[in-house]
Amino acid sequence: MTENGPDLVPGTGRAGQRKEFTREGPLRVGIVGTGGIAGSHAENLSRLDGRARIVGACDIDPERVDAFRTKWDVPVGASSIDELLDSVELDIVHLCSPPGLHKQQAVVALRRGIHVLSEKPPALSLAELDEIADAERAGGAQFATVSQHRFGSRAQWLRERVIDGALGRPLTAVCNTLWYRPDSYFDLPWRGNWDLEGGGPTMGHGIHQMDILLSILGPWEQVVAVAARQARPVATEDLTHAIVTLRNGAVVSVVNSVLSPRETSYLRFDFEYATVELEHLYGYSDASWRITAAPGHEDRVAEAWAWGPTGTESSHAAQFAAIADALEHGTPIPVALDQARVTLELIAGIYASAFTGARVSAGDIGPQSPFYRSMAGTGAPWNDGAGDE
């Protein structure tokens, strides 16, 4: 629970108390995959004042896991998640492996009753996420996904203002992930293909901004979208544009690109009484936000802006601290699976609309839909109707 009460904790979609974490000592963390993002997990865990400790790590690359263990003083190393779980007692595993492995590794850990925090995307498809949900129910442990940008102070502030209505009704929003990735970025074998990464910038990059948007303004209802492969050597898209109608009636324009030399992550929320903007790239502070009052509403907006949480930057550390809090208090660890599913379903909806030309509604993509098992669904037009080329 935060100081503001349980309803406002970002991403704790499930109601009810969980078993409290009663064991003495720091949370025992295992890292699966010791590549690029694993270092960021280690660094951010080290900022938790001793509340968590990495006690084991695994990677299929022995040199990488050895280097990681030396740098972060990790007692146990292994070459697979099974070996890791057999070798050391863990409270939670952080999946820092390529996206195509998240489902399988999450199921292994959950079946053994170990909590899972998966890097984004949590799974390659809605079908995979539903399999994880089954394992979560069966094993009694919890699955959460990394969405570190939900946890900065101003995102929390805005989430609260949507609930209390201080800025009036949300009318429209902009959600742009305009990033640049050169061709060489796609040299890593898991990048840029449907089977290993699950999609292009809609799945791998824009997921962050879309997740902040939905965590603030609430669930989506309908989407129409266009996807293109303009320039990158990939089987997936390198660009999508979507118009999304939210359940509260707000209409949002979304762009996901890895083609944009002046990079920016830009979210803009137009309410009846104010515009709120966030401009950053890979993380924000309070200074990344600004507010503009509608004529005649300056005092009300200034008063709202002056109140509430400040000072927490969006970061893995902020999410890890929220997870440690949740485990101590017996509340769901954020970002819970059902919350992550809303975002993953929007991503599936964008692909489904772009590849079929249809307007897609939330709830349309069930087991009968080709887009349930793969984001490629019926196939991107540039793949000639197939998955990866």
Ligand SMILES: NC(=O)c1ccc[n+]([C@@H]2O[C@H](COP(=O)([O-])OP(=O)(O)OC[C@H]3O[C@@H](n4cnc5c(N)ncnc54)[C@H](O)[C@@H]3O)[C@@H](O)[C@H]2O)c1
């Ligand atoms: N939240 C964020 O801001 C953020 C940023 C970057 C990456 N990510 C995500 O983190 C994940 C990893 O990305 P990365 O850039 O670190 O990739 P990476 O390729 O640098 O690292 C992945 C590591 O996993 C290892 N691995 C492969 N198969 C394995 C297996 N079966 N068992 C254990 N380890 C295995 C690889 O050897 C490699 O060391 C991806 O899902 C990515 O989308 C998130």
